[in-house]
Amino acid sequence: MAVISDSFRKIFLLMGALLALATTMAAAQTPFGNNPLGASQDAEFLPVDQAYQQDFLFSGDGASVIFQIAPEYYLYRDKLALYRLDPDGKTPLPMELPDGEVIWDEYFEKETEVYRFQLEIPLAATPAERMQLEVHYQGCADAGLCYPPQVRQFDLDFNNGTAAPLDPTGGPRSTPAPLTAGASESASLGLPLAMLLAFLGGLILNFMPCVFPVLSIKLLSITQANQQSHERHWHGWAYSAGVVGSFVAIAAAMLTLRAGGEAVGWGFQLQSPAMVAGLAYLFFIMGLSLSGLTEIGGRLMGLGQGIGNPRQLRGSLATGALATLVASPCTAPLMGSALGFAVTQPAAVALLVFAALGAGMAAPFLLLTYAPGLIDRLPRPGPWMDRLKQLLAFPMYLTAVWLLWVLGRQSGSDGVALVLAGAVAIAFALWLWPRPQWHWGSGSLAVLALFGALALLPRLEPVAGAGAASSAKSDYWQPYSPERLEEARREGRPVLINMTAAWCITCLANEKVVLSSDTVAETVSTLDIVALKGDWTNQDPLITELLSRYGRTSVPLYLVYPAGGGEARVLPQILTRDGLIAELQSAAAPEAGAALAAGSAL
Template structure:
């Protein structure tokens, strides 16, 4: 349970917390007394307390006592052992016979109370704390009377805190069966923890069947974590991992971490963690991203609209030549147009669902991957390079193959293959409406996630599908004729540029030698296809010749490419801003400097990223504005797989790149900028950090 309250009078708040501090100091000073006092110093008028004993003790066994706290009205609350940002835990002294020992008190699952950004761990209403006592093995139980003691604690409302104490004497007839059920039971399995520079990570063994309605971790170690900071929960099989930001001025690294994990509605378990491995990845089940997931219907519309907009995004332009020629041919026959429309749509949707299913499976297995993950694999990029080069040569008339022809004799199989290719090549782009949908797809249950991927494919295929089923739209297209052959040759230009871009990308991924061998492979395959085309024109058997010519090039590439591959390391990209390379530590240091921070994530295979960098980021006006405002620039390069970047993207609700974040000085969370940037937008962000008004005209509208 969590409550958040704010008050309009800061003076009253300050007075309340000063009183709480004074009361805490008074309790701390009184806590130095070890003997049970004769009478109480402050009394228990606001929260009364009684001590109960569970029957008679037995020598050498554990005996349970219970402290029952009862507020006089609902406005008063008590505190857990770690009170949080303010308050005071209980101090208990028991007058026990020699050889007896008091154990650690056992608490129910606490509640959260946030006032003015301060998080307290409290109990509202009546609550019970169990106190186990280890009875000495040689205890003389004949003369044991009521157990006496003294307890000091704090009673607070939202406006005032007062110290309380009571002299105790145990009594019988307590409801120990119910009280035992109310305390947080211990987790039988051991948990692990790992402490980084900015976050405490926990791995808690917890069956996936345990429902987590509103989870929260209450850390018993004081001054270790930021109590009010958002906590991120992920499932990795039957292990629950939790990320909790550390306190700004935290204590030394502990040898163990203890606490209570609350599932919601007052239920939870007590756990203990030791240093150990904490899995990465997994599905976010709660946290700053997961709890903010938009309604499913908005995600559905976002996926559909995002797929539709992919048809005009720059990264999809290389495949527009295939679609344009196919759509022009759709006017030949209504039946053929419908068949091709359905086949193309099936190819696009199947590719999107297949890529989405593979993405979810890899993440469930603990892999840190995101949307367009296949383009981070050098082998996949080499295969795309060969395919793009073959299509370019086909368009240019170097050879003619039925499977690649789009100007005559079109068949549903060809449209289906074109749809597969369209979806596969389109994955580097995430349009303005796709970001939320794809980010949420990584958090939702698998059926809903696959639905979003399918609707993304449907949006991408929708224009072609409509042309196939609406004759009026097809009649708007030019009639088939000789012009189509000329148009096909013109379309070889953008496809050739795509192939050149892929050659550059292979060199970026694996080094120059890697790119050179990939280019040699392309030349070999094109020679083989040219020979096949010539033999087919002569009416001769062609495919054996393809195997004879292409096989040596394929064999050489299969051996040479892995041997010359040079993995690309994390480094800052060349830029007029001289940005730092992204890391969690570098980002924390930049934010701690008190200057605004502009962080962007990009990849060499992301055309949208490249367009934004050329049009908006790499501009002198932007550089000058950033320098004037003292903006710290930082870039994360996601060209090759980087688990730290993938995890950070997931935390921000992004499934891929581009992602642009602006950290204002002192802000607790970044502002996520749109995926289509303009120079005016970035200049306006810098001006705003200097206190200048943000434009409300066209520049602001570029958001």
């Protein structure tokens, strides 16, 4: 055991050195005047609608959009856009913009043109008496905080010279809420603490059921014969590279889409029915491989003889990437604040946080490859391994079933039927696949079956309300909308908000254990609490906006608004029944329940 402890100590020292080096490099990249590290300690940032106030100036020739920009804040020229909203879509409007100030932007790492203090954008004269206008913009603070891209909609009445705010669905929009404690706390974490929280959250991801099937296969691979210690080390590092690289790649894609104005968050790839179906196919193929039908999945997972061959390192790399794909929708404790901080920072800083998340997830397996004492205690390779491989096929099949359930929430029963037909085509193709050498007849038919299965993926589209029936397991839930929230707040009633998604394992566990319990349902009814539930299984800009307001990039998000007014309390991502009831009692009677809430721990 002394050898094991010494190996663990060396690995932790190495990871600590890498973490310190990454922190130093990130700090060195950013001038102090625009340094999020320095800013996070002392600066208090304005809510986005106070930093960039919109107004309208009407005249006989039309109108102008006016931005009042707070001191030490600026707007990006290339993020400004105006659209006229019509019943059949929206039309971009031409803009005559003045010259701005050219700065080196740390967030996008390029020279860019910005506006400060005030900006006027003339609107061309229109013969219509009314027009619905959509305004796109994004800005940053000199102290280091960059806001996500913003969208605002207005109903312009040229005759009366008025502009009424709209929500993205076309109805009246309430005054935007100020930046909340949850968002400001995320923004003020600082890079070292954010990376530490991300690393710990990555460690916890290994215990999520969405990761276990893949990780169990990888653990099996290190028991293969003829593996020397240095070979296991190489596979540990290859797996770690696959995990960290995939986390960074997904994060880069998310940040790019957000910078382009898309309302996406962490785990956005599983909001695509085609991606969900593709992963279901992949897990189905791996299950068939473990069952002995084909060797394709075995090569992907790094199983089989010759795993010590360096050429087989790509199997460990691919396993890390696959584990990341299925783990990224899961949100472990400690992750929420770290990722909320990341998306407000320059790209280089944000990617460091996501890399720390991947390092945390990869660390247990990497450490195991450096623990020869534990590996030596594993049974020797033998016939039992074939039986174990066949047994591990069933978690793969169950993962495919879970993905099909998610797909049903996104695309309805028609989408599930299409993918099941594709799975039959894949099984038929693998059964036909010529072995040990190629045969044109059976091989061509197998290729056609595979292409037929893949051709079904582009036909999968999100269906509005596909999961509505299954999402309301308890009678007390109402569909979330900003209007319903504002109405309940005006009535002075306490509000419970549950932001969830079908692919979020943490959300499903909280639903089953806590939120669906009779005790919670009775408390909600007795205290006359308005319970609102938002389903983020498919993309929903309204839910994305609420997540961003509270410093979150993904679900779950649980909020409790107190009766009579006041800011919401952000609840932990892992709920307990007694803790939730105490929070609801405190919200229903803030004065009487303050002591109770203070003594309760979620």
